[in-house]
Amino acid sequence: MFGSTKHCTICGMDVKKEASVKRFGKYFCSDEHAQKYADVQMTRQQKDNDRGGGCCC
Numbered sequence: 884m885f886g887s888t889k890h891c892t893i894c895g896m897d898v899k900k901e902a903s904v905k906r907f908g909k910y911f912c913s914d915e916h917a918q919k920y921a922d923v924q925m926t927r928q929q930k931d932n933d934r935g936g937g938c939c940c
């Protein structure tokens with residue numbers, strides 16, 4: 884047993900640390916899921932903005 888096993892943030896699958904995709908401080912099983920996480924985060928931010936956050940400029 885070497886290295887450590889992480890879990891994909893999207894699907895929860897076991898991923899070897901060496902083989903994982905790390906983005907935003909999270910681990911993913913594939914680039915695809917890393918991208919999906921980014922999309923979810925972006926969508927969430929857009930919703931927050933729609934809800935009437937102040938305009939910064």
Ligand SMILES: [Zn+2]
Nearest residue numbers: 891894912916
């Ligand atoms: Zn995954």
